[in-house]
Amino acid sequence: MAKTQPVKLSAADSPVPGDPKARQTGWIRNEIRLLRKNRELLILALPGILFKLVIAYLPMIGLILAFKNFRYDRGIFGSEWVGFRNFEFLFKAEDAYRIIRNTLLYNFAYIITGTIAALLLALLLNELSGRLMKIYQTVLFLPFFLSMVLVGYIGNAFLDFENGFANKVLAFLGFPEHNWYLETTPWMYILPLIALWKGVGFSTLVYYAGMTGISTEYYEAAKLDGATRIQMMARITLPLLKPLVIILFILGLGNIFRGDFGLHYFIPNNVGPNFPTTDIIDTYVYRALTKLGDINSAAAVGFLQSFVGLVTVVSANYIVRRIDRDNALF
Template structure:
């Protein structure tokens, strides 16, 4: 604070823009010098993000060109918004857009509710078994969707699947799961929840561990029971974390999970009406037509909509409670 007041006093002696910019540069230089160790530690992450996230943004121009490999990005002909017409004029546009949004909304809500519930249960159980439960729940998160698809097939296979085996033992007929489109919204939600709940629950569990223990002690002195402490202490304290994660999830609402919707239903055309999303539809179009420009246009469209949704969600939260907003 003393340095800041000293700088303020110095700055009052300058009136021109050039002198003011010199003072600002000196202030930045002193700030970097005082925190050079932190900047050094963060340098690898900054370089990684710059190379992997910002440099490829130059390729977004492909979405507005008729890309040809021999001409390159700059040499290809400019076509404006013609590439975007592929999605909007498609007869399947409404179906895949509806599926993408509805699936992401259900994934977001189910994962938040059940992960929060599991995190609270983890906080209440004996510490003796805590590591075992944490390891068992986080393991599916690290499995690839290819592996998960084989696990799913072990349950849903028409001839030798576990579910059909149980149905036969109970006297029911076997169900051809991979040819019945109506059951896949439930199957995909269950598989997504099984794979993602472990990681999300650990995030909320870490948030619970950061809650001041004196709040629970005060509630206990006031005669609150466990469920009352959960409702009046745990959940209110986790609200900022829940809102931040929801805002980030809203940004991906228009971008489906390709691995989940491609590998789990085995890319079966009989279930496209309920399993097809924008990502899988564009992948099939790209692998069939080889139209890089069209795929880039749809990817840019998804990213733009996701950005708008994040800003809109954060603006809404900021209007309700500024402290819980992301930025």
């Protein structure tokens, strides 16, 4: 059998070690090879990529309105640059401290209560049989699909002063009735409860999906060692779910400066007396935009919210990387 002679490369064909052009060419060829290898997956992902590009990225051109004095006759690019003057709208407002405080505190409450409740419900679902689990999954997940407008009507059915279910129960028990929409203190508890009821089902299913990926061998070995259900939850399930919890927590921090407009606008019915505990940045800017028509200030606040969210996510991820590199998001 004839021996195959090795192919000899000339000096011109041989890449020079450390040559930037050679490294760049090799990187491009490698990327092209990966694209060809995964072309079917790329075709499947193409509709989602185009949707995200059109809905999320192309509108980002409008962010320059935050730094301009927009005039319709001149257009976006022809309007005058004003620097950071539009950002003064938020910080020089009379209620700036109140709306920023409410936004941050409510978001922290939503993240913490939502995480704890979703983990507990996911652990309970993991202990149920197949038929009961499907029923509870549907019941928990159904509110997630309801619009905030519809949830506002449901809330009004409970909180209406004359015909609301809550006042009827209070009257039956002998307690004084409340005009909920004209009070401030109850909304500190009503809004987190509604947010928990509406969103906990989605988070629960995410954590439950993470639990299904845990190998049953861990639980079988624990049973042989005499571990109880509670011990298996504490020593196996929760530690293995920690990376997922951290990732969702970091992503939740990305919206720490951006409130849930639908929740804080439709549920309290945008009533002035309860603004001290229901008003957030988004509802304040919306009212200012509808009354004053100041597009520049609204764009500036939206840009600021996105920037603060980016800084918060990067900072939280950096802290996680310093503590446990394997559990960081990136």
